[in-house]
Amino acid sequence: MIELRDVTKVHAGGITALANVSLSIAAGEIHGIVGRSGAGKSTLIRCLTGLEPVTSGRIEIDETDIGAARGSDLARARRKIGMVFQHVNLLDSRTAEQNISHPLEIAGVSAKQRTHRVSELLELVGLTERRHSYPAQLSGGQKQRVGIARALAAEPRVLLCDEPTSALDSATTRQILELIRSLRDRLGITVVIITHEMSVVREICDAVSLLEDGRVARTGALLDVINDAGSTLSRDLIALPPAALDGVETLVEAFLTGASGHDVGALFAALEREQLPARIAAGTIETMHGQQVGRLRLIAHDAVEAEKIATALRRVGATAEITTAEAAQRADDERFDEEGHDA
Amino acid sequence: MILSADELFWNNPVFHDRLWEATGETVLMMIFTTLAVAIIGLPLGILLHATSAKGLTPQAGVYRVLSLIVDFGRSIPFIILMIALIPFTRFVVGSALGWQATVVPLAVGAIPFFARLVQNALREIDAGKIEAVQMMGASKRHITLHVLVREALPAIVGALTVTVVTLIGYTAMAGTIGGGGLGALAIDYGYRRYQSDTMIACIVLLVAFVALVQWAGDTVVKKIDHR
Numbered sequence: 001m002i003e004l005r006d007v008t009k010v011h012a013g014g015i016t017a018l019a020n021v022s023l024s025i026a027a028g029e030i031h032g033i034v035g036r037s038g039a040g041k042s043t044l045i046r047c048l049t050g051l052e053p054v055t056s057g058r059i060e061i062d063e064t065d066i067g068a069a070r071g072s073d074l075a076r077a078r079r080k081i082g083m084v085f086q087h088v089n090l091l092d093s094r095t096a097e098q099n100i101s102h103p104l105e106i107a108g109v110s111a112k113q114r115t116h117r118v119s120e121l122l123e124l125v126g127l128t129e130r131r132h133s134y135p136a137q138l139s140g141g142q143k144q145r146v147g148i149a150r151a152l153a154a155e156p157r158v159l160l161c162d163e164p165t166s167a168l169d170s171a172t173t174r175q176i177l178e179l180i181r182s183l184r185d186r187l188g189i190t191v192v193i194i195t196h197e198m199s200v201v202r203e204i205c206d207a208v209s210l211l212e213d214g215r216v217a218r219t220g221a222l223l224d225v226i227n228d229a230g231s232t233l234s235r236d237l238i239a240l241p242p243a244a245l246d247g248v249e250t251l252v253e254a255f256l257t258g259a260s261g262h263d264v265g266a267l268f269a270a271l272e273r274e275q276l277p278a279r280i281a282a283g284t285i286e287t288m289h290g291q292q293v294g295r296l297r298l299i300a301h302d303a304v305e306a307e308k309i310a311t312a313l314r315r316v317g318a319t320a321e322i323t324t325a326e327a328a329q330r331a332d333d334e335r336f337d338e339e340g341h342d343a
Numbered sequence: 344m345i346l347s348a349d350e351l352f353w354n355n356p357v358f359h360d361r362l363w364e365a366t367g368e369t370v371l372m373m374i375f376t377t378l379a380v381a382i383i384g385l386p387l388g389i390l391l392h393a394t395s396a397k398g399l400t401p402q403a404g405v406y407r408v409l410s411l412i413v414d415f416g417r418s419i420p421f422i423i424l425m426i427a428l429i430p431f432t433r434f435v436v437g438s439a440l441g442w443q444a445t446v447v448p449l450a451v452g453a454i455p456f457f458a459r460l461v462q463n464a465l466r467e468i469d470a471g472k473i474e475a476v477q478m479m480g481a482s483k484r485h486i487t488l489h490v491l492v493r494e495a496l497p498a499i500v501g502a503l504t505v506t507v508v509t510l511i512g513y514t515a516m517a518g519t520i521g522g523g524g525l526g527a528l529a530i531d532y533g534y535r536r537y538q539s540d541t542m543i544a545c546i547v548l549l550v551a552f553v554a555l556v557q558w559a560g561d562t563v564v565k566k567i568d569h570r
Contacts, residue, residue: 075480089475
């Protein structure tokens with residue numbers, strides 16, 4: 001559905017925002033794009049929408065070359081894309097209904113058809129009762145619902161979401177993500193979500209790409225990316241909470257996915273069998289696509305014990321590596337995810 | 344007939360001879376000037392915004408020229424502008440005296456002022472809103488009229504109210520060189536003929552006038568502002 005081939009974008013100041021970015025997003029997929037601020041996420045989305053021209057390379061959306069389109073071709077190509085913004089960007093002078101109707105007015109749809117379609121969309125996002133409210137009278141979550149309905153008005157093939165939940169609290173975030181997922185299921189649209197919140201990726205993405213310094217550092221199906229235990233993206237997605245490691249020298253980091261055929265409990269059973277201590281410094285367990293994924297940080301007395309623990313854990317299909325407290329601390333500091341409210 | 348000022352205080356023939364006529368003149372001056380300011384100042388303000396660096400069609404050269412003209416108009420004190428414009432006023436109205444003649448310098452003085460206020464109002468509109476509408480495939484014309492002006496309308500009406508209130512003050516200055524209206528009456532009778540009652544009546548009417556304009560402006564803004 002979306003194909004980026006060797007997309008490079010050099011800004012006027014000579015800064016390279018995107019360098020040879022190639023990405024492939026399948027139809028009907030929910031694809032997360034993550035990265036630190038300054039990694040090129042915003043530039044990528046502006047190029048995808050044709051708001052900024054690319055320096056070189058090709059961006060195809062539903063077989064239309066967005067990068068080459070100009071004028072009315074670009075306007076037509078843009079109607080295949082619905083865009084959801086972090087700050088929603090509704091017009092304050094229009095009611096919910098009039099905001100949703102706006103893209104249809106621009107596309108020249110007749111008043112009668114507009115009324116019909118707007119009612120449909122209001123029902124789709126569950127805001128029929130608030131149709132006559134102005135944005136100022138709506139809550140953050142309701143505004144984003146109107147934003148999503150507006151993005152879907154012209155029946156786009158692709159929904160581009162730029163930090164759609166970053167301005168919302170966690171309960172509202174969950175509702176909005178649930179809405180996006182159900183819309184994908186019902187309408188079969190392709191969804192691209194740009195976010196810095198790993199929880200968003202964990203919760204609804206089928207695939208994820210990591211941007212680093214304008215390059216795609218990693219892209220793949222969500223479980224594949226997570227199963228790559230040692231990668232930074234996997235560490236960010238299944239992150240360990242911070243723990244005090246004073247006086248600790250040797251650690252064992254274990255990672256287990258459902259692909260091993262075991263759940264996290266198997267790790268403890270393995271340690272018990274070998275009569276090894278299970279002193280846990282930190283641990284995380286998530287269930288994704290029906291599989292349990294866990295990461296544990298265990299404290300070992302010395303290198304010999306650490307080796308024994310690691311061997312026992314590997315026997316049940318976990319990856320286990322021996323590390324020092326100092327190295328673990330350093331790895332934690334490198335994380336960029338800021339999801340304080342999510343713990 | 345010589346009457347002492349005391350006997351005629353608050354029974355001044357000027358009241359029924361001139362006061363209502365002068366009030367009517369002030370009202371007419373304001374209506375015509377406001378129309379001219381809105382009709383010329385609004386497009387000028389839109390053009391200023393459009394050609395500015397933040398606008399939809401940045402044109403550094405055009406912007407600089409427009410900006411210079413607008414600032415030129417705004418920097419001349421009204422009383423001097425009025426005198427300097429006398430030949431132009433004669434050309435347009437046919438006379439440099441009376442309320443009709445006052446409308447010309449009033450409009451010339453207020454248009455650049457209002458245009459700048461309009462530009463400021465348009466600049467306040469969040470760029471994200473414009474991007475959202477661009478994404479729908481909207482034309483620049485649509486964005487200008489249906490997004491920028493519509494979203495900024497409460498601020499624009501507020502700016503027009505401020506402009507009109509300022510204009511009421513200017514009409515009084517016009518009185519010193521033969522303009523019409525309440526300002527002229529206050530100067531001709533209240534000041535030059537020491538008729539304090541006329542002065543007080545003019546002041547009360549002018550204050551009421553300003554209050555009325557401000558109230559009307561605020562009411563309209565309240566009605567159209569949904570933020």
